[in-house]
Amino acid sequence: MIVLGIESTAHTFGVGIVKDGKIIANERDTYKPKEGIIPREAMEHHYDVAPSIIQRALEKANVKLSDIDLYAYSQGPGIPSCLRVGYEISRYLSNKSKKKLIGVNHSIAHLEIARYFTGFDDPVMLYVSGGNTQIIVYKEGKYRVFGETQDIGVGNLIDRVGRALNIPFPAGPKIEELAKKGSKYIEIPYVIKGMDVSFSGIETHIKKLIGKESAENIAYSLQETVFSMLIEAAERAMAYCNKDSLVITGGVAANKRLNEMGKIMCEERNAKFKEIPLEYAGDNGAMIAYTGYLMKDYEQIDLKPIRNYRTDAVEIKYRKW
Numbered sequence: 001m002i003v004l005g006i007e008s009t010a011h012t013f014g015v016g017i018v019k020d021g022k023i024i025a026n027e028r029d030t031y032k033p034k035e036g037i038i039p040r041e042a043m044e045h046h047y048d049v050a051p052s053i054i055q056r057a058l059e060k061a062n063v064k065l066s067d068i069d070l071y072a073y074s075q076g077p078g079i080p081s082c083l084r085v086g087y088e089i090s091r092y093l094s095n096k097s098k099k100k101l102i103g104v105n106h107s108i109a110h111l112e113i114a115r116y117f118t119g120f121d122d123p124v125m126l127y128v129s130g131g132n133t134q135i136i137v138y139k140e141g142k143y144r145v146f147g148e149t150q151d152i153g154v155g156n157l158i159d160r161v162g163r164a165l166n167i168p169f170p171a172g173p174k175i176e177e178l179a180k181k182g183s184k185y186i187e188i189p190y191v192i193k194g195m196d197v198s199f200s201g202i203e204t205h206i207k208k209l210i211g212k213e214s215a216e217n218i219a220y221s222l223q224e225t226v227f228s229m230l231i232e233a234a235e236r237a238m239a240y241c242n243k244d245s246l247v248i249t250g251g252v253a254a255n256k257r258l259n260e261m262g263k264i265m266c267e268e269r270n271a272k273f274k275e276i277p278l279e280y281a282g283d284n285g286a287m288i289a290y291t292g293y294l295m296k297d298y299e300q301i302d303l304k305p306i307r308n309y310r311t312d313a314v315e316i317k318y319r320k321w
């Protein structure tokens with residue numbers, strides 16, 4: 001069975017192809033705004049690149065459009081105008097070929113791709129991206145959110161600090177680079193309440209440091225503080241839920257320092273940790289195709305985009321327990 005998956009929830013238009021549960025193509029193009037994402041521009045970007053990205057993925061996988069047995073698209077959460085692109089294109093392709101269409105929850109796709117690459121069956125999952133920050137554990141048919149951000153996502157915090165430092169969007173990779181050169185730890189509020197974290201107070205605090213402290217030390221202190229908060233919450237989830245493995249997924253999972261902290265924490269408690277490949281940390285089509293493959297037998301009534309599609313709204317019927 002060959003599945004073609006389309007990702008278009010925010011800045012990235014991605015197409016992935018999965019054959020019998022194995023990824024055989026993953027192509028994408030990312031809209032790069034000067035400041036924040038302008039929904040209309042992102043939508044136009046996605047429509048512009050769609051034909052060539054689909055073509056590239058088919059060539060990479062060495063298959064034809066007529067070989068596709070199932071289509072999957074990223075149904076939400078995301079920016080409505082962007083979600084629409086994936087919906088319209090996948091619906092057109094599936095209607096034309098009379099093949100089934102599956103709507104995939106974007107957050108769950110980030111989790112499933114992490115399980116795919118680590119081989120961990122039942123890990124605690126730290127899902128960290130621009131829009132989302134959640135600590136998730138699977139229990140009785142659902143991915144349950146044990147802790148999350150009370151305001152913005154950690155990637156969004158990094159991007160906002162980046163913007164204040166004149167770093168173009170997305171700022172994550174550049175902040176990581178700067179952090180490596182930082183040497184002085186500046187005290188920053190450490191905001192964790194139970195299993196939840198919050199970043200907007202940290203944003204305000206850090207912005208006041210700009211001009212007084214070097215960008216390197218700011219980046220270093222930012223990473224050390226917020227990543228410690230996340231790893232602390234993840235560790236508590238592992239202890240509470242008695243889990244012996246951790247995966248980190250989502251765009252911020254590209255960060256080496258965050259992965260290193262996760263690894264150290266797991267080593268200290270005799271748990272397993274594995275990094276996921278950089279290419280699959282951020283938004284990508286392969287994770288949508290793969291999750292679509294897992295959901296191939298689902299009957300879905302409503303296939304329209306769901307802007308605030310929650311991780312714990314989806315009934316997971318493909319897991320055996």
Ligand SMILES: Nc1ncnc2c1ncn2[C@@H]1O[C@H](COP(=O)(O)OP(=O)(O)OP(=O)(O)O)[C@@H](O)[C@H]1O
Pocket residue numbers: 009010011077078106107110128129130131132153154155156158159170171172173176250251252253254255256281282283
């Ligand atoms: N090396 C890095 N270190 C830290 N953050 C990073 C790094 N690389 C990318 N990021 C951040 O990851 C985020 C993008 O994540 P992703 O591609 O999953 O998209 P998203 O739109 O945020 O997705 P979601 O809908 O899942 O929230 C951006 O905020 C970006 O700055």
Ligand SMILES: [Mg+2]
Pocket residue numbers: 106110129250251282283
């Ligand atoms: Mg994402």
